[in-house]
Amino acid sequence: MGNYPAEPFKIKAVENIEMTTKEDRKEAIKEAGYNTFLLDSDDVYIDLLTDSGTSAMSDEQWASLMIGDEAYAGSNNWYKLEEAVKEVYGFDYVVPTHQGRGAENLLSQIMIEEGDYIPGNMYFTTTKAHQELNGGTFVDVIIDEGHQSVADHPFKGNVDLEKYKDLIDEVGADKIPYICVAVTVNMAGGQPVSMDNLRKVKEISERNSIKVMYDATRCVENAYFIKKNEEGYQDKSIAEILKEMMSYADGCTMSGKKDCLVNIGGFLAMDEEDLYQEATQLVVVYEGMPTYGGLAGRDMEAMATGIYESVNYEYIEHRVEQVQYLGNKLDEAGVPIIKPIGGHAVFIDAKEFLPHLSQDELPAQALAAAIYVDSGVRSMERGVVSAGRDEDGSHHYPKLETVRLTIPRRVYTYAHMDVVADSVINLYENRKNIKGLKFVYEPPVLRFFTSRFEPIE
Numbered sequence: 476m477g478n479y480p481a482e483p484f485k486i487k488a489v490e491n492i493e494m495t496t497k498e499d500r501k502e503a504i505k506e507a508g509y510n511t512f513l514l515d516s517d518d519v520y521i522d523l524l525t526d527s528g529t530s531a532m533s534d535e536q537w538a539s540l541m542i543g544d545e546a547y548a549g550s551n552n553w554y555k556l557e558e559a560v561k562e563v564y565g566f567d568y569v570v571p572t573h574q575g576r577g578a579e580n581l582l583s584q585i586m587i588e589e590g591d592y593i594p595g596n597m598y599f600t601t602t603k604a605h606q607e608l609n610g611g612t613f614v615d616v617i618i619d620e621g622h623q624s625v626a627d628h629p630f631k632g633n634v635d636l637e638k639y640k641d642l643i644d645e646v647g648a649d650k651i652p653y654i655c656v657a658v659t660v661n662m663a664g665g666q667p668v669s670m671d672n673l674r675k676v677k678e679i680s681e682r683n684s685i686k687v688m689y690d691a692t693r694c695v696e697n698a699y700f701i702k703k704n705e706e707g708y709q710d711k712s713i714a715e716i717l718k719e720m721m722s723y724a725d726g727c728t729m730s731g732k733k734d735c736l737v738n739i740g741g742f743l744a745m746d747e748e749d750l751y752q753e754a755t756q757l758v759v760v761y762e763g764m765p766t767y768g769g770l771a772g773r774d775m776e777a778m779a780t781g782i783y784e785s786v787n788y789e790y791i792e793h794r795v796e797q798v799q800y801l802g803n804k805l806d807e808a809g810v811p812i813i814k815p816i817g818g819h820a821v822f823i824d825a826k827e828f829l830p831h832l833s834q835d836e837l838p839a840q841a842l843a844a845a846i847y848v849d850s851g852v853r854s855m856e857r858g859v860v861s862a863g864r865d866e867d868g869s870h871h872y873p874k875l876e877t878v879r880l881t882i883p884r885r886v887y888t889y890a891h892m893d894v895v896a897d898s899v900i901n902l903y904e905n906r907k908n909i910k911g912l913k914f915v916y917e918p919p920v921l922r923f924f925t926s927r928f929e930p931i932e
């Protein structure tokens with residue numbers, strides 16, 4: 476490689492990191508029960524646990540914090556946020572929420588009735604939970620390639636139009652209040668959806684009076700992939716592409732903690748006034764006044780600033796290409812990863828990486844712990860531990876057993892990516908030494924957060 480877009484920013488403030496030794500880290504991971512979620516961040520060198528709320532804000536965003544208008548109602552920061560969403564996303568109505576799931580809660584309560592079906596291009600944990608809490612059933616309509624670890628498809632997040640039409644035929648359009656389209660698809664590995672697919676989803680939905688609601692969490696990354704890989708978009712700006720994407724939706728939920736470049740915040744946006752009225756009735760119950768929705772004035776200001784920054788080409792090119800750089804380095808060294816490489820993370824295929832371990836020996840959990848000990852890099856298990864147990868009490872064995880290396884926005888340099896790559900490649904060359912893990916403590920729900928493990932000797 477060696478050929479990459481260098482940082483389109485310079486560093487004004489630094490956060491020093493405590494350097495640890497391998498001996499320190501062996502002790503720390505043991506104390507954390509071999510679960511990277513239970514490590515103290517002080518013990519971590521490069522933190523790739525998540526890209527959620529971990530972005531570095533710009534100097535202009537920090538300046539935004541100083542002009543917070545902390546009025547209970549009608550804060551001028553709210554009007555700036557509303558204007559930013561209208562201008563950049565193109566929706567007429569905006570309801571602020573404390574983060575993405577707050578918007579999901581409002582949307583699900585307003586639109587879903589007991590017995591409804593909500594198709595989506597692969598599930599997301601909080602999205603599906605809110606759909607189910609409101610009596611809905613999630614139906615996966617992503618193309619088959621979305622479930623394959625390696626597929627030669629530039630838009631693995633696409634909706635399978637036949638699966639979608641079959642569902643409409645089967646349950647009836649009146650049982651489908653909306654289709655939830657994630658752009659990009661987190662759980663599939665940050666995989667984008669093509670403009671052509673979004674257009675066709677809109678056509679089918681309109682014909683059947685089904686609304687289209689996006690999970691817009693990583694929509695700017697999606698726009699970058701369209702510019703890069705879809706015929707006819709090379710000469711369009713990110714802002715133009717994003718606007719066109721959003722024109723095929725009736726609204727969206729947004730986690731500001733991702734593509735809006737803030738540490739907390741979110742919103743629900745839509746075109747229809749009736750829906751907006753209902754949302755404002757609910758937001759006061761769950762979040763706060765419709766002019767702050769659980770956010771401080773300063774946080775709304777920082778999010779508005781972040782929304783404008785996020786559609787800058789040099790920013791998004793650097794962000795996505797940094798992820799590609801790490802993924803390509805691993806791929807070139809033969810490390811098995813999910814391909815194509817997505818927009819926010821590199822997913823290592825832990826089953827392929829550690830073929831000597833069965834899924835019962837928790838290969839992804841074991842690999843995440845080994846990476847931490849080797850280099851102080853914190854990653855996350857996305858495999859059998861995250862998948863939990865089935866109703867009969869046995870492990871639910873997901874097809875993909877992965878370790879996720881998620882890159883925070885604007886936080887780390889290419890040199891940090893080299894440290895990560897070198898460590899993973901070194902472990903791959905010595906993979907036979909990595910032992911499996913077994914549970915020593917397991918909570919009944921969302922076990923990946925707090926379970927504890929021990930090496931199998």
Ligand SMILES: *Cc1c(COP(=O)(O)O)cnc(C)c1O
Pocket residue numbers: 527574575576577599601602657661690692729730731732733740741
């Ligand atoms: C993070 C995320 C959410 C939820 O947003 P929060 O701000 O964490 O509540 C929803 N959908 C996707 C795809 C996400 O990545």
